[in-house]
Amino acid sequence: MCSATCAIRSYSYFKMTKKTVKKFIAPIISNREIAPGYFLLDVKMPGARQTVVPGQFFNIKITSGITPLLRRPFSAHKIEKDAVKILYKVVGQATTMLRDKKCGDTLDILGPLGNGFSIPAAGRRGTAFLVGGGHGVAPLYALAERLKGHTDITVLIGGRSREHIIGAGEFRKLGAEVLVATDDGSSGHRGFVTDILEGQLRRIFDAKKGGVLYDRGYTKNDAHTRRSAAVYACGPAPMLSAVSKIAEGYTTPCQVSVEEYMGCGTGICMGCAIDTTSGKKLVCRDGPVFNGKDIVWKT
Amino acid sequence: MENLKITIGRLTLKNPLIAASGTFGYGEEMARLCDLSGLGAIVTKTITLEPREGNPPPRIVETPAGMLNSIGLENKGLKDFMFNKVKFLEKIDARIIVSIAGGSMAEFQTLAETVSGLRCVAAIELNLSCPNVIHTLQSSRYQLIAQDRKATAAVVRAVRKKTRLTLITKLTPNVTDITDIGKAAEDAGSDALSAINTILGLSIDIRTGKPRLGRIVGGLSGPAIKPVALRCVWQLSRAVKIPIIGSGGIMTGSDALEFIIAGCRAVQIGTAHFIDPEASSKILDEIKTFLRKNRIRDIMSLVGTLAGKGD
Numbered sequence: 343m344c345s346a347t348c349a350i351r352s353y354s355y356f357k358m359t360k361k362t363v364k365k366f367i368a369p370i371i372s373n374r375e376i377a378p379g380y381f382l383l384d385v386k387m388p389g390a391r392q393t394v395v396p397g398q399f400f401n402i403k404i405t406s407g408i409t410p411l412l413r414r415p416f417s418a419h420k421i422e423k424d425a426v427k428i429l430y431k432v433v434g435q436a437t438t439m440l441r442d443k444k445c446g447d448t449l450d451i452l453g454p455l456g457n458g459f460s461i462p463a464a465g466r467r468g469t470a471f472l473v474g475g476g477h478g479v480a481p482l483y484a485l486a487e488r489l490k491g492h493t494d495i496t497v498l499i500g501g502r503s504r505e506h507i508i509g510a511g512e513f514r515k516l517g518a519e520v521l522v523a524t525d526d527g528s529s530g531h532r533g534f535v536t537d538i539l540e541g542q543l544r545r546i547f548d549a550k551k552g553g554v555l556y557d558r559g560y561t562k563n564d565a566h567t568r569r570s571a572a573v574y575a576c577g578p579a580p581m582l583s584a585v586s587k588i589a590e591g592y593t594t595p596c597q598v599s600v601e602e603y604m605g606c607g608t609g610i611c612m613g614c615a616i617d618t619t620s621g622k623k624l625v626c627r628d629g630p631v632f633n634g635k636d637i638v639w640k641t
Numbered sequence: 642m643e644n645l646k647i648t649i650g651r652l653t654l655k656n657p658l659i660a661a662s663g664t665f666g667y668g669e670e671m672a673r674l675c676d677l678s679g680l681g682a683i684v685t686k687t688i689t690l691e692p693r694e695g696n697p698p699p700r701i702v703e704t705p706a707g708m709l710n711s712i713g714l715e716n717k718g719l720k721d722f723m724f725n726k727v728k729f730l731e732k733i734d735a736r737i738i739v740s741i742a743g744g745s746m747a748e749f750q751t752l753a754e755t756v757s758g759l760r761c762v763a764a765i766e767l768n769l770s771c772p773n774v775i776h777t778l779q780s781s782r783y784q785l786i787a788q789d790r791k792a793t794a795a796v797v798r799a800v801r802k803k804t805r806l807t808l809i810t811k812l813t814p815n816v817t818d819i820t821d822i823g824k825a826a827e828d829a830g831s832d833a834l835s836a837i838n839t840i841l842g843l844s845i846d847i848r849t850g851k852p853r854l855g856r857i858v859g860g861l862s863g864p865a866i867k868p869v870a871l872r873c874v875w876q877l878s879r880a881v882k883i884p885i886i887g888s889g890g891i892m893t894g895s896d897a898l899e900f901i902i903a904g905c906r907a908v909q910i911g912t913a914h915f916i917d918p919e920a921s922s923k924i925l926d927e928i929k930t931f932l933r934k935n936r937i938r939d940i941m942s943l944v945g946t947l948a949g950k951g952d
Contacts, residue, residue, distance in 0.1 A: 365674075403916060403917075408863070408892065411912075412915060452918075603698075603701045603702060604701065606915035611663070611701065611710065612695065614700070615695060
């Protein structure tokens, strides 16, 4: 019986340095519906590509008034040279007001905030599994863009039905393999996206029982060509919990982007606390990206 | 140039704006987001003797024109404050008020005595009014110390013995008569009152039938509570002689001026900092503009000038 620890080698990571936070007034370039209920907001942010790390978020004041009172956090979906695209779903009062914003309107934005995904060091070969539930795919596109060329990318998207599968085409354009799961089977696998992940990791795991997986044509003497895998996920907490446990079962490193109600987004109010193996952590300051195994999951 | 200087006990502030406890961290966290030099003083996040984990999530929910919080005094304790937080506080221009909460008289005294030994600390604010923890001070039918006039007086007296710093008592609006508690604090030796802490509230998610906060109830803050806060400080200003520091939903310069007219010598900015870390400097500019327009030389001449305030 092969020990799980030898199956898949983990990535080595850059240490992401914390970038400066700033508040800016951003003109809206466009704000359009890309699927029923899902919108893509494009705002100007000079130097975005230099400053924003995939997985980081922006805390946006949608109106200057007191309704809604607090800022709302949104992750960066696409990071361009001087602009940031934000993918959001209209769910409540704040996102309804955001939907009505037009080209030329401005938004008061604080960010980029938090710690993004750790990107594997250049030159490392392997497969990155990007798992998104619903509009949880939002930060994964920016991540896929950064991973492109470093690793093979497989994107796993889950949703209630076909209409809730967002961004599949965009990921394919990047050259990623896209696998879909829907609750009702209206697109792709019928069931959970985590079923697909489990199958994918098992395939890699089984391919070289008792050893690591090598690139085709190489032997274990070529240590630098060892295959590696990593999982990155964003979506509802039960999905993240399941993804994290599956990844841990295959000793695959797993980063998850967590959502929690936030007061300030800057670590001051201590509102977005979650339980981790090393005590309470703040999603806005210590996350939103955490190692899956560090979180004490409730489900 | 308008005179914005005010005094509270032995504490002189260059302007009447104070960052409220729990909305400004220990200064350092905010320093990378805004310029601290515009503030008259900063009240630290409340420290307790031992570290506290705080309440279960969710801890924050937005409500109409306000927010409910249930943080539960999460902090790393006195030792961490002394070793890790003071270093930064020593460097800044704003005066430092340390907010403390104890589980016993002895804890209150230890906290007060220890922070009084620090050169950078200008005053102590007694947090007797956090609605998200139940006090363990003495057998009492009240959940908060500041709901119990005897307990309030006892804490103020005990701390008074241990410090010569300006002592500020933070009151809760969750009482029948706030002036009763305010007078008890004044008689026990408090140099000033701070009002109000948050109002106990509840928010329910009808889809699940569950409360939106982990601890069910939480403290309401933001513009929604401003009228209640104004009423409280106005009542206090007529009942006590010591200065009052007003807070509750101040978002703009005119909000702050309302509190000053109602009888406050200084005001605390809280929830506004969550939305805009630079809120205080904007509020200060708006106050200056108002004073200039109305040819008011000294902000002190505006304190407690509410017209038609007869009984």
